[in-house]
Amino acid sequence: MTATEIDNTLTDPRFRATLVTGDSASIRAITEKICHIAESPRPPRAWYIAFAIAITFLAILGTMIAYLFFTGVGVWGMNRPNMWAFDITNFVFWVGIAHAGTLISAILFLFRQKWRTGINRFAEAMTIFSVVCAGMFPGIHVGRVWFVYWLFPLPNQMGLWPNFFSPLLWDFFAVSTYATVSILFWYMGMVPDLASFRDRATTKWRFLLYGILSLGWRGSYRHWHIYEKSYLLLAALATPLVLSVHSVVSFDFAVAQVPGWHSTIFPPYFVAGAIFSGFAMVITLAVPARSLFGLKDFITMRHLDNMAKIILVMSLMVAYAYLMEFFVAYYSASPFDRFHFLNRMFGDMWWAGWIMLSCNVIVPQCLWFKWMRQNPWALMIIAVLINIGMWLERFVIIVTSLSRDFLPSSWHWYMPSYVEVLTLMGSFGLFFTLFLLFCRYLPMIAMAEVKSILPQAHDYQSRDRKGATEP
């Protein structure tokens, strides 16, 4: 791997590496390589192993949820004052993860960041699967799960509506809108590729299934025209959602008056944190996936390098938010807030605060170094640490704040139960099961989009590669 494969705009602005490298940089090769993953009779052995583990955890999740439903929320470790703990932490964590996908597909699309094409499909898939995980938690965490539909504004004969003042209701709207738009965006972008799958199908079932899924796509100019237009529209629609979802999620806390929650900086702070964790998750997934499925030509070092840079920026924004929280607590002179932030770092749950700070602020500083950014496995370790740090950030915000709020008489520690821990692990099982199935049966890389950024797609660039690099 040479440095020329990496975006060297900063070192020498005259040159730009190609986005697809190696012998994959042809239209045919792209189709072959991507379709092969789904068409090969057997996936790699590692896929089986990963899938077995993932589905085991999915089964555990099912068992834990069944136990929860039949017994009561008490099987979790929550108490008074810590009425929320792992459940909402997991919810916010997974919603946060869900941000990268739409950011990559929508915002980078609008900014004409062509490098996004290599990663947008599975980043979007990641988004949808994390929204599935995220949406699960508010659903299962309620005390009377059989009445959870009361959170929906369903017209009923009693004229009872939900409380439109409650941030939890806003959450419901924000997350469900986000999920809908994300699924639409993801699926619509996938239609041309699904049509390729259909066209290459060798079995009846594949033909039927992909045929239905591809909605009769024939690749006509008219199709492409409508497709491009609606993709742009959806991107425009999804862009504000990226900012709104986590802003609304942050209202769950910002609107409440618990010290450590009640803060006006939460919306941007949460959005930055969400993008931060989302990109970390993309890297966590991309690094093994690209080597497992031979996608190094599509998800190149340049992609990883770019994502690392975004992570670094987000880390600095998160660090700024942390700093501001402390400053505001100090400057507000509210004894409750001051105590909370003292307690966050030096109280009995200091470890959570310091791990959060280390993982989210200190560790990402490695990414200032180019050699770190270009080492995929180092990147992955950093990304995993960031994910841990970001989970703990939500944990710290929720549990550390709740466990010691206004009246010292009500302070109480929090200890998760095994059911809670297994449910968290099970949610990863759900996520990875879905993700591995996606890798196996759906186009992991947006073939049509990648083809559009090949030099061949543009007449003025259709010289050979060597020529392009000449001054």
Next chain:
Amino acid sequence: MPSMNDKTDFEGAPHGNAGLCGDDGGGGGNESRRTFLKIMGASIALAGLTSCRRWPAEELAPYAHRPPSRMDGVPVSYATATEIGGIGIGALAVSMDGRPIKIDGNPTHPLSQGGGASDMYLQASILGLYDPDRSRSPVLRRDVTGPRNEGRERIEKSWADFAAFAKSTIHPDGSGLVILTEASRSPSVAATRKLLPQAKWFEYEAISNDNQRAGAQQVFGRPLRAVPQLDKAEVIVSIDADLFNGDPMSTKYARDFAAGRKLHDSANASHATMNRLYVLESGFTTTGSMADHRHAVQPSFIAPIVKAILASLSSDTDNRSSRLSVPTPPEDMAAFSRTLMQDIAAHPGKAVFVVGQRLAPEIHAAIAAINFAINAPVDYYADPEDPRDEKTWTPHSEQLIAFAKAAQTADVVLILGANPVLTAPADLDLANILSKAKASIHAGLYEDETAQACMRGGGWHIPMAHYLEAWSDVRTFDGTVSIAQPLIEPIFGGKSTIEILSLLAGKERRGLEIVRETAKNDYLKGRYSEWSWKQSLSNGIVENSARKPESLPGVHALARHDATGVHASACHDAFQLTLITGSAYDGRFTNNGWLMELPDPMTRVCWDNPLLVSPQTAAKLGLQSDDVVRIRRTHDYQSRDRKGATHSPDALSHDRSQTVAALMENIDATIFIMPGYPNATFGLAVGYGRKTLGAIANNVGANAYALTSTADAQNHGIIYIDVQKYGDKVNRLACVQDHHVIDKVGRDRMHAIVSDLIIEGTLAQYQQHPALETRKTISLSMWNEHDYDAKDNNGDYLNHKWGLAIDLTACTGCSACVVACQSENNIPIVGKETVYRGREMHWLRIDRYFKWPKDANGNVDETSAPQALHQPLLCMHCENAPCEEVCPVLASTHSREGLNMMAYNRCVGTRYCSNNCPYKVRRFNFFDYNFGTLQNLYVPNILREDINELVKMSKNPQVTVRSRGVMEKCTYCIQRIEAARIAIRAKTRHSGEPSIWPDGTVVTACQQACPTGAIVFGDLHDKNSKVAKLCSLAQSYALLDPELNTKPRTRYLAKIRNPAEMTR
């Protein structure tokens, strides 16, 4: 208060013929009904003959005639009474459809004095009635001989079997019979006793005031009962007494004490007066937390201090209280005692000493002499119902020893109600004596330790009736008689003391007959009529049955009592044990879930009796809270001091200590570090450590009685112990407040915030500036807040404005309100594990904070003794309620009357409201606490065993029983508000409902139970209501309101203490 219709003995009882009232209906209409029934019965029978019978033929009786004083679904109060330790306690029991559901104090009774005041024991006694672990039938255990000899067999018998046994075994005049009872001052029991003239009668109570009476005997020659009149005292000196908890009289004491501490007239704040409480104690009791001056000393120091006080008085008996010199030991309490003595001198006839029940008779004698000398307001009452003759009177401790001796030679041993095997000093080995008795009978509510000891020897256990199941009469401290009416037929067929005694005497009669006859011959003698009987039943007390206080004999007290009895041969360096009366009382309430889950007001630990120890002593021994230690009684007084040297004063002979040692058990207890405890002193509550009593009591805590010995009396009742940690065994105590070791950051915060949460001041500060440190809220709202003060065209308020005031000066932390709330509002108990996890359900809790003095640098000095503060906390009913805003389904809403309401059936359980509640008063049903047992909370619902039917009977049908997954909290007893509204609307349906109801129309359960009147509920729109007056006082404040603008309807009155200026 209607009286029970005594013609049908147990009318309205669910097991009785509640609907079958034809007997007392009478009249011609009845006949036709019976005829109708006959025809109906015949037709059913015919139908049965002609067709294949599918149902058993039953006679049906329609509920055609409503018996008097019975309305379906309408609660009715009956006056009844119970007795603890020989003190009659007047009660009002609320009956709903034939089952009692709530107990309160009887306002006409001298203990409650006007309110529904009661203590936690009375409040919780209703749950004891429905205890599924109560014994259900006479049981005989006898040897089984045969090829498969399996030892002894437990055989359930009938009462007829028992009667046959009694007839064959017991001589009708009672000769050969040895009886041990609980203390009872029931005239009927006294009368029934005469049926068995030859029986030897002994009386024992583990917690009794007999030491006081023994002291009085020493001083005055008669074992009189001393009743301090705290309302008449300006200076109260409590010597190791827990006035407000664990004493049957605590309701009266608390009420009298609080009467001297009401500062409700802010107009005259500068002239406000208060009594002053000095507390010298060997533990840390709620009395200590109320103290204006408190000093904690080891138990062994109490006698020398009392001796010194007495000596200072004896030196100059002519000028009784004018020239008191200062007692000397110990060194660090010189200032305390000097101030105390000067205060006593300054309040002649207005100062009183009160002494703890457990202290030795000599100390009581000395204090009786002191009280006499300073002309203290103490009433002395004689006790004619006492089975012990005044001439040959001996205290309970000696009675028990005499009983143990008599039982060994008795033909039949009968133990009535008491549980001496548990409560007796361990070295008496009563279990062994009873199991070797020729024949033994135990009568009690439970098959307890004594029952098992009797049955081990082939004896009987017979079930007794709960006080709500039986007719009885009791006398209280001043002799006032209350007739106890049953509210329900004995659920398990138990019999009362008088019924059992009449059965044994071969003259079996129903309780009602006996009580009526006693009334005729005793307290209603000469004025008995149907009217006076009914009047007495209805009032709950017999008019003019109180006795006059005895005038003290004309002997000079100090001349007779030269204080030599109080000697000081104690070992101050050794570890000493202070026995505590906790929520189990002497062990009779240990199977009561409400009391077991009631957090101790001082430690806030429930479901255990931890071994309390001061932080310094714990540090010295390397102990932490939750450590399990082994307690060993050091019979030879040997103990390690700081240097490891041993001390052995030879107060006990070596031989005796050897014998004792063989019988004494080592017990394991769990350490709880209690600030303010005297050093080298350990506190342990009695009544715990049960193994085979019932589902609630078993394996809870340690049995402190195992450390007691008959030899204790020789040493002023001081128990010397050794405490050793062994292994790493840890018992996680269920403590509802700052249980875990709080780090420095948290502790600093607590120290900083306590003075904001509980505004406190001295009387002097209050006189200068009644508002003290309270901060008033200035609310600048950007929107139109709800108008709770809207008026109609006539200028009348459209809505009530409910509010509640809590006087922190009066609150003793006694926790009667917590149990009352639990009883009224169907609050489930959740078990130790669940409380440990922080999921207790009490709607009303009493927070306890410590306040340490600051050292010269302004730092909190945690090694010094703190003051303790109690703060009852219930839903604040904020006008700007943070919980309401965040509920996604509008389950938490606000009423026009300002109630923060909780719609259980709308709640889905997101728990957001609890997170946003700054007071954390919301409680969540993590499990189906009401629909299964505590042992299987973690079992999926479909596999769970259902709750016992009996426990369901204790529920108040006017309050929803909450299911799993629902949030709940204090409602200001909305069911009582609505009941009052219905009654008022029914009454005023023609004239129109008044916009202001008379003050006191609605009384919350906590307010009703509070012995000190610290809780006041009412309408804030009524300017003349008590609550409106209290809330407008300068010293009233709303918790966290200045910070959060929640506008709570619950307001606190600042805590005011009255310390004297300390004399240096």
